[in-house]
Amino acid sequence: MVHWSAEEKQLITSVWAKVNVEECGAEALARLLLVYPWTQRFFSDFGNLSSPTAIIGNPKVRAHGKKVLTSFGEAIKNLDNLKGTYSKLSELHCDKLHVDPENFRLLGDILVIVLVSHLGRDFTPVCQSAWQKLVGVVAHALAHKYH
Amino acid sequence: MLTAEDKKLIQQIWGKLGGAEEEVGADALNRMFHAYPPTKTYFPHFDLSPGSDQIRGHGKKVVAALTTAIKNMDNLSQALSELSNLHAYNLRVDPPCFSLQFLSQCLQVSLATRLGKDYSPEVHSAVDKFMSAVASVLAEKYR
Numbered sequence: 001m002v003h004w005s006a007e008e009k010q011l012i013t014s015v016w017a018k019v020n021v022e023e024c025g026a027e028a029l030a031r032l033l034l035v036y037p038w039t040q041r042f043f044s045d046f047g048n049l050s051s052p053t054a055i056i057g058n059p060k061v062r063a064h065g066k067k068v069l070t071s072f073g074e075a076i077k078n079l080d081n082l083k084g085t086y087s088k089l090s091e092l093h094c095d096k097l098h099v100d101p102e103n104f105r106l107l108g109d110i111l112v113i114v115l116v117s118h119l120g121r122d123f124t125p126v127c128q129s130a131w132q133k134l135v136g137v138v139a140h141a142l143a144h145k146y147h
Numbered sequence: 148m149l150t151a152e153d154k155k156l157i158q159q160i161w162g163k164l165g166g167a168e169e170e171v172g173a174d175a176l177n178r179m180f181h182a183y184p185p186t187k188t189y190f191p192h193f194d195l196s197p198g199s200d201q202i203r204g205h206g207k208k209v210v211a212a213l214t215t216a217i218k219n220m221d222n223l224s225q226a227l228s229e230l231s232n233l234h235a236y237n238l239r240v241d242p243p244c245f246s247l248q249f250l251s252q253c254l255q256v257s258l259a260t261r262l263g264k265d266y267s268p269e270v271h272s273a274v275d276k277f278m279s280a281v282a283s284v285l286a287e288k289y290r
Contacts, residue, residue, distance in 0.1 A: 027268075030268060031268045031271055031272075034268045034269070034271075034272050035268070035271055035272040035275050052268055052269055055268075056268065109252050110271075112252070112256065113252075113255055113256060113259050113266070113271060116256050116259040116260055116266075117259045117262070117263055117264060117266045118263075119260075120260050120261075120263055121260050121261075123256070123260060125174075125177050125178045125181040125182070125197070126181065128178055128181065128182050128253075128256055129178075129181040129182040132182040132183070132252075133182075
C-alpha cells in the first residue's frame, strides 16, 4: 500500500480544487494524442484526428478526456485504496481495450504539464513531486490487473 | 523526426526565456532531484539543497548544452559528440533514455511554469521530440 504524508495529501487536494475537470481532461487527452501520435491507435472511431486543431476541437476527445480525469478525481478521494478503486478499470484496459500500460505513464506526465501550464509557479517542486508520485501510482494501479 | 515547424517552435520558445535560461536549468534539476530521488545518486559530491551553487552551476551547464543543441538541430550528433562521449565513458549515467525522461519532464514543467498557455500542445510536442532526440544522441556511444 502506498504511504501518503499529510503534506502530500494536502498538495494533491489543494491543486485538485483548482482543476476544471472538463477543460484539463480534454487538454490532457488532446496533448497525449498530439505529443505521442501512436496513442491515436486506441481511438480510431473518434473521427478527425488529422491535425492539432482537429484533435483539440474534437468533441469525442473532449468528452473522453473529461471521463478520464473524472476517474482521476475518484482516485484522489481514495488515495489509500487505489488498487481497489481501479480494479475494474484495470481489467477493462487489459482485456477489452488492450492498452499497453506504458501509455498510462505517458498520460500521467502530460497531465502534470497541463496542470503546470494553468498554475504556473504555484506548482512548486514539492507540489510536482507529490503529483508525479500520484500519477505514477495511478498508472501502477491501472496496470495491476494485467495478465 | 523534428520537422521544420518543430525547430521553429523550439527556437521561438527558447527565445522567449529572455535571459532566464539559467534559472530554468537550476529549477529543472531541483525538480528532478525532488520528484525522482534516484537521480540524486549521480551527484553524491553535490550540495543538493535547493538554490545550492552547485545546482545553479550545473543547471547553467545543462542549459548551455541545450542551447548549443538548439542552434545545431540539423546536426545534433556532431554538436553533442563530446557530451555523448562524456556520458558514455565517464559519467555512465543510466542510458539517457531513462534519466533524460526525468530531466525532460522536469525541464518541460519548468518551461511551462514560466510560459503558461504559451506552452501550447504544439510547443509541448516539439520540445518533447527534441529532448528525445538529444537523449538518443547522448546514448549513441553507450555500446
